[in-house]
Amino acid sequence: MSNQTKHWEKTRSLLIITLAIWFVFSIGIFLFGAEMNEVTGPFGYPWTYWFTCQGSLGIFVILIFWFANSQEKIDEEFGFSEREDE
Amino acid sequence: MKRSNFIDNLPRVYGIYTGGFIGFIIVMAIAEQMGMTAKAIGIAFVAFTVFIYALIGWLSRTAQADAYYVAGRQVPTVFNGMATAADWMSGASFVAMAGGIYFKGYGYMALLVGWTGGYVLVASLLAPYLRKFGCYTVPDFIGTRYGGNLARFSAVVVLTVASFTYVTAQINATGTIASVALDIPFQYAVYIGLVSILLCSMLGGMRGVTWTQVAQYIVLIIAYLLPVFWISNKMGAGFFPHFMLADEVARIGELESQFGFVKNSAADLATVPKGLAGITKAHSAVNATPWAFISLALAMMMGTASLPHVMMRYFTTPSVKAARKSVGWSLFFIFLLYSSAPMLATLSKLSLIDPTLSTGIIGKSIADVQAIDWYQNWNAANLMFVSDFNGNGTLELNEFFMGGKAVVLATPEIAGLPYVISGLVAAGGMAAAMSTADGLILAIANAISHDVYYKIIDPKAETAKRLVVARVLLVVIGFAGATIAAMEIQGILGSVIWAFDFAMSGLFFPLVLGVWWKRANRQGAIAGMLGGLAAGTWYLVWVRTGGSGFLGITQLTFGIFGSAVSLIAMVIVSLMTKEPDKATQKMIDAVRVPSGRSILGKQH
Numbered sequence: 001m002s003n004q005t006k007h008w009e010k011t012r013s014l015l016i017i018t019l020a021i022w023f024v025f026s027i028g029i030f031l032f033g034a035e036m037n038e039v040t041g042p043f044g045y046p047w048t049y050w051f052t053c054q055g056s057l058g059i060f061v062i063l064i065f066w067f068a069n070s071q072e073k074i075d076e077e078f079g080f081s082e083r084e085d086e
Numbered sequence: 087m088k089r090s091n092f093i094d095n096l097p098r099v100y101g102i103y104t105g106g107f108i109g110f111i112i113v114m115a116i117a118e119q120m121g122m123t124a125k126a127i128g129i130a131f132v133a134f135t136v137f138i139y140a141l142i143g144w145l146s147r148t149a150q151a152d153a154y155y156v157a158g159r160q161v162p163t164v165f166n167g168m169a170t171a172a173d174w175m176s177g178a179s180f181v182a183m184a185g186g187i188y189f190k191g192y193g194y195m196a197l198l199v200g201w202t203g204g205y206v207l208v209a210s211l212l213a214p215y216l217r218k219f220g221c222y223t224v225p226d227f228i229g230t231r232y233g234g235n236l237a238r239f240s241a242v243v244v245l246t247v248a249s250f251t252y253v254t255a256q257i258n259a260t261g262t263i264a265s266v267a268l269d270i271p272f273q274y275a276v277y278i279g280l281v282s283i284l285l286c287s288m289l290g291g292m293r294g295v296t297w298t299q300v301a302q303y304i305v306l307i308i309a310y311l312l313p314v315f316w317i318s319n320k321m322g323a324g325f326f327p328h329f330m331l332a333d334e335v336a337r338i339g340e341l342e343s344q345f346g347f348v349k350n351s352a353a354d355l356a357t358v359p360k361g362l363a364g365i366t367k368a369h370s371a372v373n374a375t376p377w378a379f380i381s382l383a384l385a386m387m388m389g390t391a392s393l394p395h396v397m398m399r400y401f402t403t404p405s406v407k408a409a410r411k412s413v414g415w416s417l418f419f420i421f422l423l424y425s426s427a428p429m430l431a432t433l434s435k436l437s438l439i440d441p442t443l444s445t446g447i448i449g450k451s452i453a454d455v456q457a458i459d460w461y462q463n464w465n466a467a468n469l470m471f472v473s474d475f476n477g478n479g480t481l482e483l484n485e486f487f488m489g490g491k492a493v494v495l496a497t498p499e500i501a502g503l504p505y506v507i508s509g510l511v512a513a514g515g516m517a518a519a520m521s522t523a524d525g526l527i528l529a530i531a532n533a534i535s536h537d538v539y540y541k542i543i544d545p546k547a548e549t550a551k552r553l554v555v556a557r558v559l560l561v562v563i564g565f566a567g568a569t570i571a572a573m574e575i576q577g578i579l580g581s582v583i584w585a586f587d588f589a590m591s592g593l594f595f596p597l598v599l600g601v602w603w604k605r606a607n608r609q610g611a612i613a614g615m616l617g618g619l620a621a622g623t624w625y626l627v628w629v630r631t632g633g634s635g636f637l638g639i640t641q642l643t644f645g646i647f648g649s650a651v652s653l654i655a656m657v658i659v660s661l662m663t664k665e666p667d668k669a670t671q672k673m674i675d676a677v678r679v680p681s682g683r684s685i686l687g688k689q690h
Contacts, residue, residue, distance in 0.1 A: 004675060004678075004679065007678075007679060008678055011678070014210075015210050015211070018206065018210045019206075019210065022203060022206040022207070022210075025203075026199055026200075026203035026206075026383060026384075026387060027380050027383065027384065030196075030199075030376055030379050030380050030383070031376045031380070032376075033192070033372045033374075033376060033379060034372040037370075037371065037372045043329045043330070043332055044332030044333070044336075045331075045332045045335060045370075046335075046370060048192070048372055049192070049335065049370045051199075052192065052195040052196075052198055052199055052428075053195070053198070053425060053428040053429075054328065054425045056199050056202070056203065057198065057199070057202045057421050057424055057425055058421065058425070060202050060203055060205060060206050060417060060421075061202075061414065061417050061418050061421050063206055064205060064206060064209045064410075064413055064414040064417055065411070065414040067206075067209055067210055067410070068209065068407075068410035068411050068413070068414055071214070071410060072407055072410075075407075075679070075680050075681070079681070080679040080680055080681045081407070081680060081681060082405050082406060082407055082680050082681050
């Protein structure tokens with residue numbers, strides 16, 4: 001298997017993990033919005049309310065930075081990272 | 087332009103700018119104490135900020151194609167994040183979002199999740215690859231990846247439909263704020279707004295827009311956060327509202343069950359001015375079905391990843407790596423405002439409805455409320471209304487009506503903050519609407535000038551001539567948008583959501599599959615773009631003209647139907663026709679790795 005194929009396979013796995021986490025916090029948990037809202041969550045807000053106001057939003061920010069770093073590591077591993085002076 | 091001192095000095099330049107702006111706020115606060123009138127403060131805020139933006143636009147003037155189209159590809163990660171945040175957060179986010187949450191609660195907060203979650207798709211599916219491609223515009227990618235003028239032209243059509251729907255709303259918002267702050271009729275204010283918008287973008291193109299957007303972000307975020315923190319502290323609700331408003335949220339729930347949501351009769355409601363609404367939905371309870379919430383969030387997420395004015399911001403970063411990081415910073419800067427909107431809605435609602443607070447009006451006598459200064463002002467502006475439906479002389483929860491915009495614009499005044507804050511908020515709203523309008527007009531004008539004029543009509547045109555065409559188009563599109571905005575056909579928020587649906591109907595799958603599915607070919611992409619756009623538009627028209635719709639897809643989520651049709655059409659047609667040639671396959675391989683030369687040259 002060529003270097004490029006392996007790189008792309010790893011990239012695709014990372015994409016699937018990223019989208020799975022994205023799916024959970026943008027869609028999955030809101031299937032249970034009514035039930036989840038009965039329980040008190042962070043800072044005393046009901047869980048569902050907290051996720052819509054801060055939780056999901058903040059998780060997306062962290063997720064993107066984590067994704068960017070992981071992808072960078074994959075690129076470096078296979079020597080596809082950009083040179084700094086480019 | 088080489089990587090210059092200017093880029094290295096950016097933190098200092100914008101640091102001084104921020105300091106200067108805070109200084110200006112303080113000067114205005116002192117002037118207010120010394121008797122400057124509210125009207126003069128409003129004018130000073132709007133005029134001063136617009137002057138600064140115009141100055142930046144003039145300083146960024148350029149005669150080079152890559153500076154005009156992609157800001158010379160040297161915008162640092164964090165600054166591009168700020169510019170994207172301003173580009174992204176429109177008049178709707180700034181002026182209408184807190185109001186929407188105030189009136190509709192949970193069902194509306196799907197937009198918060200949708201308008202942030204979409205960036206995960208942008209970062210992982212598209213932005214780095216399109217950056218590697220080296221295109222100037224989104225249709226540039228479609229045209230090169232799939233080949234052929236028809237594919238390129240179809241992308242321009244989708245882009246224009248979506249962005250133009252969006253831009254009329256932004257010019258409308260600019261006009262609304264200018265007309266309130268400068269106290270002139272809306273029909274003229276729209277054109278004043280337009281001229282301010284064009285001043286930022288005409289001379290410098292993307293470069294001018296980038297540096298004004300950073301400046302606009304700084305204004306709008308200060309204007310949004312300062313009142314939230316101030317009101318929270320003044321009310322004793324908590325020093326850091328985001329972490330400390332749980333009691334207030336619970337208190338609103340208590341008051342709601344105490345007052346009850348009384349339904350007004352149709353005859354009573356007919357006396358309420360158009361566009362105003364009362365509180366009819368619980369503040370923090372789950373008041374929408376899972377599908378209603380999820381479908382709206384999903385439509386906004388896929389729309390985010392298809393809107394060309396956002397995507398083209400990531401063409402300006404120095405590298406692929408920087409493009410990815412930049413998406414994270416964009417969302418961080420957006421998060422600062424979005425996470426504050428529900429807090430503002432909470433504070434605003436509690437100050438109005440809690441009878442134990444001095445600012446509360448529910449339970450007071452109608453005559454007393456009608457005598458309050460701010461009530462008279464906002465009533466005169468047709469944004470507030472009370473009426474004694476049950477004739478008991480006291481104001482009930484169902485007898486108080488407000489316009490969505492008033493939640494952001496009027497709350498500082500209601501909570502008893504000095505007028506200087508209201509002036510600041512007006513400047514912030516203006517910055518939000520202007521920055522988005524600039525990004526959108528530029529996206530349309532660039533697509534038409536680069537993709538239709540240069541790539542299709544006259545490929546031999548010289549740079550100077552291309553840039554003249556681009557600028558003429560900028561003005562023409564701006565005026566067309568302003569003319570339609572002056573007619574006030576659709577509300578601000580409605581047209582913004584439609585724009586997302588149009589964009590995802592026609593562009594989401596052709597863009598994503600262009601990178602992630604090698605087998606996707608020209609015929610499939612054209613079928614996907616035109617089929618998706620046609621299907622989405624048909625569904626919208628059908629529902630608007632009394633159609634019942636299906637699967638709970640409404641006129642706000644018609645993109646879900648459009649993009650499904652687009653996906654199916656694209657896959658079937660692609661598989662039925664020949665696979666892309668070797669050269670195209672090699673090009674896709676090159677796009678998938680960050681290293682190496684970009685597909686399109688630096689100047690093209």
